[in-house]
Amino acid sequence: MRIVGIGGGTGLPVLLGGLKHVSHREQIPLDITAIVTVSDSGGSTGILRDAFNMPAMGDIRKCMISLAPPESVLTAVCQHRFEMPEGVAGHSLGNLILSALYQMSGNFAAAVRQACEILELRGRVLPATESPVTLCAAYENGRMARGEANIPKAGSRITRVWLEPDNPAAAPDVLNAIECADCIVIGPGSLYTSIIPNLLVADVPAAILGSRAVKIYVTNLMMQTGETEGYSAADHLRVLLEYAPLIDVCVLNSSLIGARLAKKYLRTGSRSVSGTANDEDEIRACGVTPVVAPLVKDRDVVIRHDAMALARLVVSLMNGRGATQEAACR
Numbered sequence: 001m002r003i004v005g006i007g008g009g010t011g012l013p014v015l016l017g018g019l020k021h022v023s024h025r026e027q028i029p030l031d032i033t034a035i036v037t038v039s040d041s042g043g044s045t046g047i048l049r050d051a052f053n054m055p056a057m058g059d060i061r062k063c064m065i066s067l068a069p070p071e072s073v074l075t076a077v078c079q080h081r082f083e084m085p086e087g088v089a090g091h092s093l094g095n096l097i098l099s100a101l102y103q104m105s106g107n108f109a110a111a112v113r114q115a116c117e118i119l120e121l122r123g124r125v126l127p128a129t130e131s132p133v134t135l136c137a138a139y140e141n142g143r144m145a146r147g148e149a150n151i152p153k154a155g156s157r158i159t160r161v162w163l164e165p166d167n168p169a170a171a172p173d174v175l176n177a178i179e180c181a182d183c184i185v186i187g188p189g190s191l192y193t194s195i196i197p198n199l200l201v202a203d204v205p206a207a208i209l210g211s212r213a214v215k216i217y218v219t220n221l222m223m224q225t226g227e228t229e230g231y232s233a234a235d236h237l238r239v240l241l242e243y244a245p246l247i248d249v250c251v252l253n254s255s256l257i258g259a260r261l262a263k264k265y266l267r268t269g270s271r272s273v274s275g276t277a278n279d280e281d282e283i284r285a286c287g288v289t290p291v292v293a294p295l296v297k298d299r300d301v302v303i304r305h306d307a308m309a310l311a312r313l314v315v316s317l318m319n320g321r322g323a324t325q326e327a328a329c330r
Helices: 011-025 043-052 058-067 073-078 093-105 108-119 148-153 174-179 191-199 204-210 233-243 259-266 277-285 307-321
Strands: 002-007 031-036 124-127 134-139 144-146 158-164 183-186 214-218 249-253 289-293
Touching (some): 002 307, 011 307, 043 058, 043 093, 058 093, 058 108, 058 124, 093 108, 108 124, 124 174, 134 148, 134 191, 144 148, 148 191, 158 191, 183 307, 191 204, 191 233, 214 233, 249 277, 249 307, 277 289, 289 307
Parallel strands (some): 002 183, 214 249
């Protein structure tokens, strides 16, 4: 069974880690592919992409770590972030390795593929595009912002996002992975900065529309400060449908958020995006089936999806759909 996850940030790695463990521990044969945004512009990633004129590698690294064998010393080392000396301070070794492989080959997809082989991944990680792209946004107040790291800072509702250069070509294997998928999972992740950038790559929306896979959107657990304050689950879906023309299922969380954590997030203006009966009706009105389940990870210091619960739900939705593909895709 072929599952393609589309996104980035901290959300997609949670899904990938859950799928890896479900496949390994519960002996469910899953072929896992991640299609990952390369438009990040902050921190170590922003510095390295500017220095080498390359696509952003930070979200790629996070997804690779999620699919790597957990017992691997190399996996742990790739997560190490240097504190000293000044020249490499703040950089993770994984980011530096990807930059080195890119500099050696001059080909970003090849560099990612080589890094995946080094880490012996239980799946594949593909950059959405090989082009160094910049994410831009326009707001209700008429302002615009360039660079993913700057987008949440505007203090106004986002009206649209786009990439510069416009309509970049999809990286090798991306369109084929979508075409041959049994299940396509979009999210979880920041709507405008982790998910939609993948859908701005040439031919990706058309490939999703043409794929016979079951298409699942996993909504965020919390509103994203600077991006989706005040958005209901149905609001998230309606925006997504402007960029991805077909979604079959929208997954909503039914777990209550602990009062202490909820208060912590409320200080930044972030509230729960838990599914309500009204949300479910609005989602059905969009032609999408709502699926509500308890998905919050217990006893955590941040609010995150429970990786195993989410992965099991995705597998059950895929099995329920009974999707099959042509033998040529195998």
